[in-house]
Amino acid sequence: MGNLRQMSRVPVYIRVLDVNDNAPTFATNYETFVCENAKANQRIQTVSATDPDRPAGGHRFFFTLAPEAAGKANFSVRDNKDNTAWILTRRNSYSSLLKSVYRVPVVIADNGTPALSSTNTLTVRVCTCDREGNMKLCNAEALAARAGLSTGALVAILLCVVILLMIVVLFAALRRQRKKEPLIISKEDVRDNVVSYNDEGGGEEDTQAFDIGALRNPEAVEDAKQRRDIVPEAYYPPARRPARDNANGDVRDFINQKIRDNDSDPTAPPYDSLATYAYEGGGSAAESLSSLESAAAEGEQDYDYLSEWGPRFKKLADMYGADDSDRDS
Incomplete structure (x- = not known):
């Protein structure tokens, strides 16, 4: 003890053993x-x-x-x-x-x-x-x-679609700019012109239009009639039957006769038109009241018979049936 020469140092090596704590x-x-x-x-x-x-x-x-x-x-x-x-x-x-x-x-x-x-x-x-x-x-x-679609194929398809769309748009623009030809070639810009076409329908043997007269009253259709849907080349006035001209003529018979004459006339107006007839009875004591058919002058006529027609014609009898001296006064 106390002798430093009796002390020594010895190195000691310690090996750390591995422990399997990690999985591969x-x-x-x-x-x-x-x-x-x-x-x-x-x-x-x-x-x-x-x-x-x-x-x-x-x-x-x-x-x-x-x-x-x-x-x-x-x-x-x-x-x-x-x-x-x-x-x-x-x-x-x-x-x-x-x-x-x-x-x-x-x-x-x-x-x-x-x-x-x-x-x-x-x-x-x-x-x-x-x-x-x-x-x-x-x-x-x-x-x-x-699937057969590579990147190049997809790009080619897209390009084709774009080109097709451009062609369609260009074609539509050209059609809009194209001027339409007028139906009637005229110097004046008339927009209410009536355009007629002389087209022949399929199966017809002639170029004449259809006779619409066949659709009218079957009783009034005759073979010798002129067509009503076109203007006749020559106008021949139809022969009308004379109306009854007796003193006791019937207005109903007169109207029926006029209707029959109109139905048989090929140049008569269509059936939806209004036809008027004038009828003057025959055998009247006053004869014709039309001034156009009067043969004598007003002063030469005698209106004394008006006083015989009753009170309804009294005013006329006073005006025209008086004497010449009364009228002069």
Whole structure:
């Protein structure tokens, strides 16, 4: 004690033993694809793992397919026993139209004590490939390619549609600017002209218009009648039957006779026109009352008979039936 020469220093090295507290994972983020024309048991990817733990004997990883995906798996996992594994196809051909992306769960375990494991998901895209297995198109591009519509095709279709629309708009503008030919060529701008067409209907044997007289009263139609729908070339006055000229003539018979004459006249007005008839009775004591048919002058006539017609004609009898001396006064 108290002798410093009896003291010594000895270095002590302490080794920290590794504890397996990390589960292995994929060594990198794999981007995997499978061709649509792939065959069964074809390798599409080789995977490896990493683990931050440092076991004494080194790492040893084990690769298996997750049990929940083993029953309906489209892919399989083959452990190469060298810390790598292959991802293999389990069937022939894949369709991007049915399913474009598959997710393969891979379980990676280490050899630590206790052993740790983790489930890592590998995403596999379905792509269109050539005969040698080189990828051409994937996912949305593959869908468009399967439908026959690439980007270039879509651009061409859009250009065609735009050109077609421009042609339609130009054609419509030209039609609006085109002047319409007038129906009647005239120097004056007459807008209420009546345009007539001499067209022959199908099946007719002549160019004459239809005789509308056949639609009139059948009893008044005769073969020798002139047509009412056109102006006759020559006017021949119809022969009218003489009216009854007896002293006791009947007005009803006169009117009926006029109606029959009018119905048989081809140049008579249409049936919806108003026809008036003048009738003067025959055998009147006053004879004709028309001044145009009077043969004698007013002073030479004798109106004494007016006093015999009753009180209704008294005023006329006083005015015209007086003596010449009374009228002179």
